[in-house]
Amino acid sequence: MTAMLEIRNLRKSYAGVHAVDGVSFDVEQGSITGLIGPNGSGKSTTIDCIAGFQKADSGRVVLGSSDITGLAAHEIARAGLMRTFQTVRVYDRLSLRDNLTIAAQQFDKAKWTDELLRTARYREAADAAEKRARELIDLVGLGRYFEAEAGILSYGQKKLTALAAALMPRPKVVVLDEPVAGVNPTRIREIEEVLQRLNAAGETFLIVEHNVEFITNLCHHVVVLDQGRKLAEGTSAEIHTDARVLEAYLGMTPEMAEAEMRGAA
Ligand SMILES: Nc1ncnc2c1ncn2[C@@H]1O[C@H](COP(=O)(O)OP(=O)(O)O)[C@@H](O)[C@H]1O
Ligand SMILES: [Mg+2]
Numbered sequence: 001m002t003a004m005l006e007i008r009n010l011r012k013s014y015a016g017v018h019a020v021d022g023v024s025f026d027v028e029q030g031s032i033t034g035l036i037g038p039n040g041s042g043k044s045t046t047i048d049c050i051a052g053f054q055k056a057d058s059g060r061v062v063l064g065s066s067d068i069t070g071l072a073a074h075e076i077a078r079a080g081l082m083r084t085f086q087t088v089r090v091y092d093r094l095s096l097r098d099n100l101t102i103a104a105q106q107f108d109k110a111k112w113t114d115e116l117l118r119t120a121r122y123r124e125a126a127d128a129a130e131k132r133a134r135e136l137i138d139l140v141g142l143g144r145y146f147e148a149e150a151g152i153l154s155y156g157q158k159k160l161t162a163l164a165a166a167l168m169p170r171p172k173v174v175v176l177d178e179p180v181a182g183v184n185p186t187r188i189r190e191i192e193e194v195l196q197r198l199n200a201a202g203e204t205f206l207i208v209e210h211n212v213e214f215i216t217n218l219c220h221h222v223v224v225l226d227q228g229r230k231l232a233e234g235t236s237a238e239i240h241t242d243a244r245v246l247e248a249y250l251g252m253t254p255e256m257a258e259a260e261m262r263g264a265a
Pocket of ligand 1: 014018020038041042043044046
């Protein structure tokens with residue numbers, strides 16, 4: 001397996017608080033990797049440092065074969081690490097197609113001068129963007145709204161549109177910050193299926209989430225943080241039976257967890 005993203009010994013303090021205290025892990029190419037932990041364990045700070053929204057005090061972040069440590073957020077996005085936000089960013093007055101083609105233009109090699117001159121290169125880029133937009137909107141299950149204004153979509157559908165937009169420039173890794181926070185429970189399963197479809201189509205995800213069930217259903221590999229440190233990592237099954245994780249995160253002893261599983265069986 002190849003690591004698409006390597007995080008090595010990342011540290012970040014705020015006025016003496018060790019928010020992230022020497023965290024290392026890999027996101028394998030083609031994986032869905034989960035980052036979980038109790039409130040205040042350092043999840044947001046970790047992904048902020050990875051994506052360049054905060055500057056780490058020390059440590060290294062390598063994306064593919066590029067060292068992206070200390071780069072600005074827009075440079076990291078250009079290098080191929082996209083982050084979607086808890087708050088949805090779609091343009092309500094634009095169609096889903098236009099929301100996506102605009103997202104692609106930010107990273108296109110074809111420049112505004114090309115558009116002005118309507119060069120072959122520009123038309124080629126525009127055609128490719130349109131085709132990719134169609135594919136992605138189909139993959140997130142919103143094909144019938146392709147030409148519709150994004151303003152008519154539900155909150156969950158807007159989140160899926162924002163996700164599709166983030167995938168337009170073919171990122172190497174997509175970081176999702178709490179993708180099911182505030183989403184109706186009946187829709188969570190849909191988002192899970194969409195992420196599985198996108199993953200099957202080759203996308204690599206790092207997902208930060210409070211919803212443990214969502215993470216354990218979806219993720220090939222789970223990293224658990226506690227008080228700024230990596231407490232454990234492994235498959236969902238390994239995490240679920242790890243005594244330290246059960247105690248620190250789920251507030252259970254292994255006996256309680258086992259009793260609960262017997263109860264559920
Ligand atoms: N901008 C900030 N200024 C000061 N302290 C912060 C800041 N951001 C986070 N922290 C502190 O760092 C620790 C980790 O926070 P955070 O990364 O938000 O954890 P999580 O996302 O897991 O809830 C917490 O103790 C939090 O209070
Ligand atoms: Mg957080």
